[in-house]
Amino acid sequence: MSLNLKYVKDQSKKALIDLSKKLQSGHARRMGGAENHFAMFQRLKLYKSYYVSATFDRDIIDTQFLFRSLRNVIVKNPFLAVTSVTQEVSYQVKPRPNNFLKVLDQIKFDDLVWDLRTELKGLPDNKISENLNHRELPYEDGNLLWRLVLIDNNTLAFMTNHIVHDGTTAKNFLHDFTQEFNSKDPVFEPVDIKLKPLFHYSNDMTPNFIIPKAGEFIIDYTPPIWFYPEFLLNFLIVTKFCDQTPRLSKEVSKFHLFNISNHQISQIKARLSQNSNNGSRITLTSYIQNAWLHIGTTFPLYKNNMKLSNIILPIDIRRYFPPEVPQELYRYGMNIAGLGIHQYPVPNLQWKKIRQLDRYLKKDINSKKSVFGTGFMISEKFIKHKHLDIDFPNSSEFNYRSGTLLTNIGILGLENFGDGGGIIL
Structure with a gap:
């Protein structure tokens, strides 16, 4: 697909330069066909989100442990740091070009973690599912395409709007997060989670990382x-x-x-x-x-x-x-x-x-x-x-x-x- 940027919603010089540089470095790309379908569902407000939850055998709410565990998982897997780059395309343009994906400049703890423990406290399981399934992850420039939800002191959920994350992603995330959380030395230097980013593009991106190609470019569809x-x-x-x-x-x-x-x-x-x-x-x-x-x-x-x-x-x-x-x-x-x-x-x-x-x-x-x-x-x-x-x-x-x-x-x-x-x- 052409990398024509004329439909990109944010036409500011800064935004276009950032997208162009990341496209050249492999830290941005067009959405694939299947990804684009789920992005369309978001644009038309046909699909909200889905989640996979896990209950652990001990408390997982210590913010310092959460911060360090999440940071390690994201830095090792920067695809978790991507956002969408939306476009404004008139209905006369056919086919509609797919939106872009790019790695965010930074992610803060509060951008990612939703603490819903107070709101969900005392609800039966089916009502918790109802509450979570009605939540939307706003499909806008700069927003993450997933969230970590704290349900109670022992239970968390991987929630996504499905554009770039599937059930296997959720399964792998729970596995990787658990390993990171369990491997932490209880003695470490605490950080100010309000100020220190979970992920910082300039500091955390490794030279050899590129956003992986969409599936249709790996196998013949x-x-x-x-x-x-x-x-x-x-x-x-x-x-x-x-x-x-x-x-x-x-x-x-x-x-x-x-x-x-x-x-x-x-x-x-x-x-x-x-x-x-x-x-x-x-x-x-x-x-x-x-x-x-x-x-x-x-x-x-x-x-x-x-x-x-x-x-x-x-x-x-x-x-x-x-x-x-x-x-x-x-x-x-x-x-x-x-x-x-x-x-x-x-x-x-x-x-x-x-x-x-x-x-x-x-x-x-x-x-x-x-x-x-x-x-x-x-x-x-x-x-x-x-x-x-x-x-x-x-x-x-x-x-x-x-x-x-x-x-x-x-x-x-x-x-x-x-x-x-x-x-x-």
């Missing part, structure tokens, strides 16, 4: 011919038959939490192992998806003519990166695609059906089908004559919606969270 028949058939089902429930802009969300203990997880994993065959272990995702479709028969999950539920599974595309790509560079970032599957209700939860779904999912994942779906949506052919900010809301996909998003990014085990056991994210 171009859909092959065999991909289109099923994709177009599913598209027809979604737009013409399946989704009959209009989106209600003022509809109130409902939050329910299901707590699964470590013992129950162990039991489920044992059953998965017992019922696997042909040397291929059934995944937890396949089990959860069938269980959800089974439970859906007891309440109105299937509100469309064909009684289909559209299940969307986020797939971590890092699995497809070639071996020469440094994996550490992509521990943080938004490297995800979605695998959509239309399924009928599951009246009886049977291992035969679970195995069938498991084989289907693994086949689709191995064939990179999720990447090709995303590739179609961000392809030049699809967006060439579109200004997404106006064309996307007018599409039938936007006006009608149904289905389920299932996210299973793994289990953090005992080695990460002490004696409290693992946690499912």
